[in-house]
Amino acid sequence: MKKFSIVVAGGGSTFTPGIVLMLLANQDRLPLRALTFYDNDGARQETIAEACKIILQEQAPDIKFSYTTDPKAAFTDVDFVMAHIRVGKYPMREQDEKIPLRHGVLGQETCGPGGIAYGMRSIGGVLELVDYMEQYSPNAWMLNYSNPAAIVAEATRRLRPNAKILNICDMPIGIEGRMAEIVGLKDRKQMRTRYYGLNHFGWWTSIEDLDGNDLMPKLREHVAKYGYVPPTDDPHTEASWNDTFVKARDVQALDPDTMPNTYLKYYLFPDYVVKHSNPNRTRANEVMDHREKHVFGSCNAIIQAGKSSAGELEIDEHASYIVDLASAIAFNTQERMLLIVPNNGAIHNFDADAMVEIPCLVGKSGPQPLTVGDIPNFQKGLMSQQVAVEKLVVDAWEQRSYQKLWQAITLSKTVPSASVAKAILDDLIEANKTYWPELH
Ligand code: NAD
Numbered sequence: 001m002k003k004f005s006i007v008v009a010g011g012g013s014t015f016t017p018g019i020v021l022m023l024l025a026n027q028d029r030l031p032l033r034a035l036t037f038y039d040n041d042g043a044r045q046e047t048i049a050e051a052c053k054i055i056l057q058e059q060a061p062d063i064k065f066s067y068t069t070d071p072k073a074a075f076t077d078v079d080f081v082m083a084h085i086r087v088g089k090y091p092m093r094e095q096d097e098k099i100p101l102r103h104g105v106l107g108q109e110t111c112g113p114g115g116i117a118y119g120m121r122s123i124g125g126v127l128e129l130v131d132y133m134e135q136y137s138p139n140a141w142m143l144n145y146s147n148p149a150a151i152v153a154e155a156t157r158r159l160r161p162n163a164k165i166l167n168i169c170d171m172p173i174g175i176e177g178r179m180a181e182i183v184g185l186k187d188r189k190q191m192r193t194r195y196y197g198l199n200h201f202g203w204w205t206s207i208e209d210l211d212g213n214d215l216m217p218k219l220r221e222h223v224a225k226y227g228y229v230p231p232t233d234d235p236h237t238e239a240s241w242n243d244t245f246v247k248a249r250d251v252q253a254l255d256p257d258t259m260p261n262t263y264l265k266y267y268l269f270p271d272y273v274v275k276h277s278n279p280n281r282t283r284a285n286e287v288m289d290h291r292e293k294h295v296f297g298s299c300n301a302i303i304q305a306g307k308s309s310a311g312e313l314e315i316d317e318h319a320s321y322i323v324d325l326a327s328a329i330a331f332n333t334q335e336r337m338l339l340i341v342p343n344n345g346a347i348h349n350f351d352a353d354a355m356v357e358i359p360c361l362v363g364k365s366g367p368q369p370l371t372v373g374d375i376p377n378f379q380k381g382l383m384s385q386q387v388a389v390e391k392l393v394v395d396a397w398e399q400r401s402y403q404k405l406w407q408a409i410t411l412s413k414t415v416p417s418a419s420v421a422k423a424i425l426d427d428l429i430e431a432n433k434t435y436w437p438e439l440h
Contacts, residue, residue: 003033004330007078009129010085010146011037011067012044014287014295018316019082020052024059025315026323030330032060037067038074041089045069051299055308075136080326083129083144087121088435090288095431097282103424105415106273107282110148110200111266112414113421116393116405117428119151121435123159123397126152130163141366143168143325150199150386153340153355155394166325166367167340169199169357173321175262178245179207181230182222183215191215192336196347196358196372196379199340200263201386203379207259219259223252228262238290240283243276255378267382267413328362336360339367347372349380354387385413402439 006023008016016037023032035056039045049067056065068074075081086093096114097107107114126146133140142165146152153167172195176188185191194206207215227248237245244262251260251268266273298311321337328335336359343356346369350356360367375383392408395401402425409421429439 001031002330003031004079004326005034005036005077006032006080006082006326007036007038007074009038009074009081009083011039012041012048013039013084013086014291015084015316015319016048017052017055017295017299017313019084019319019322020055021313021315022317022319023323024055025317026320027060030323030327032063034064034066034077036065036074036078038069038071039067039085040069042069044089047296047299047303051302051308051311051313054302054306055313058308071132072136075132075140078133078137078140079330081129081133081137081140081142082322083126083142083146085122085125085129085146087125088118088432090284090292092121092432092435093118094282094284094288095428097284098279099427099431100414100424101274101277101279101282102427103420104274105420105424106266106270106277107279108266108273109283110150111263112270112412113409113424113428115148115151116389116408116412117432119148119155119390119393120397120405120437121432122146122148122152123155123394124437126156127159130156130160130165134163140164141166141326141329143322145169145322148199149340150201150355150390151393153199154390155397157342157353157355158394159398164366166329166362167199167355168321168325168337169340170318170321171200171261171263172202172338172357173318175228175259177318178228178230179215179219179259181232182228183209183218185209194359194372195338196356196375197261198355198383198386198390199357200261201267201383202261202357203255203258204260205258216259220252220256223249223259224256225249227252238286240286247272255376258379267386270414325362329364329366332364334361334363336370337362337367339369341367341369344369346370347375349374350383351387354383355390356383382413385411396439397437400437400439405439 037049096117100113101107180188195204227246247265251264302311339360340357343354360369389411396404410418
């Protein structure tokens, strides 16, 4: 079986150790000959990488492992780039969340003005990775799950139209896992689903088991009462995530014929979200205090002891969708996956040049989107507004335009007026000075 060379871009990410453990657990499906980490923060990456080096020596000494901040060394001779960068890291995520809240508007990583600010930082970072890949390994594919995926995907569609980049998100996968639990199936792969929308902005229209039995009635009944909280829920689910899964109940009530993506709560119930936010302690604070400390603490313990048992790193099992995607390309499996792709008529009554999230068959030449057909006015109206926001952000980045970015924030369904949008924008510009292009 062919063996592959992978570079993980954003090697210093808190997700990297879980992904390495997941790759090791999937060596039968996607065998590796080389694994490289790349990051532009050498010190952050070193801790994660030195711990992963010990894990790899224990479990798979044959895989050639290295880590670097040099793009040429990182991107030469690779088959896949797995990209999960966070431009500005958690301190900037904290700003994205807290600045809008100061103006009474929700603060969220990928939605509303916070997501727009993050998009303005991410576009340049992701384009740079695409360029390194094309320069040093032109036959490679980039599997990108850096956020905000919708804005990043629109930027790569427009600015690198021929790049071999696939944009994918784990949220529908996480929700499908919960759906499978709710209907009593072993896992999400026991279901066949239809879904359409934008990234973090979509709906399931059909969910069947592999025999074709309709699972929607059972799901509808459960979600109407409990949201996406399965009957025997994991007691370790964090409170803020639990709230999001319960709130899906109200989101679903707006269109009981479908099952919603949880992120729609930010667009449909922004007043509720603001009311339940603490402007002094947001999700970024939770992540810095728990997830980041835990992962770096474990890595340091492993390095000190020289053995992996000294840490408590967990395999990121649900990230195995990345192996599904890589092996679909490598072995032409034609697996059906939700990807963020140009619409090109898949949704008949929607813009051809919008980046939509729809099921695709994936093989060695990339994704083949499935036809969705016509969508109802409710979804179409919401999606048109949100696509316009995402396109205006990319316009603003490309043209260095204050005006376009003001329009983007004003148009976001999470923002009540142009004057509030302007006040938020001016604060975001100040906070993002070292990351955004200068706007005129
Ligand atoms: P993190 O801050 O722990 O890690 C991100 C790493 O990226 C950091 O080490 C940082 O130094 C590095 N980085 C930043 N800019 C870079 C650049 N220009 N070039 C190279 N490296 C750069 O963040 P995290 O919480 O692990 O999240 C990483 C990313 O993955 C985020 O964008 C997050 O939203 C995304 N994510 C996506 C999914 C999904 O399925 N779509 C799921 C989880 C996380």
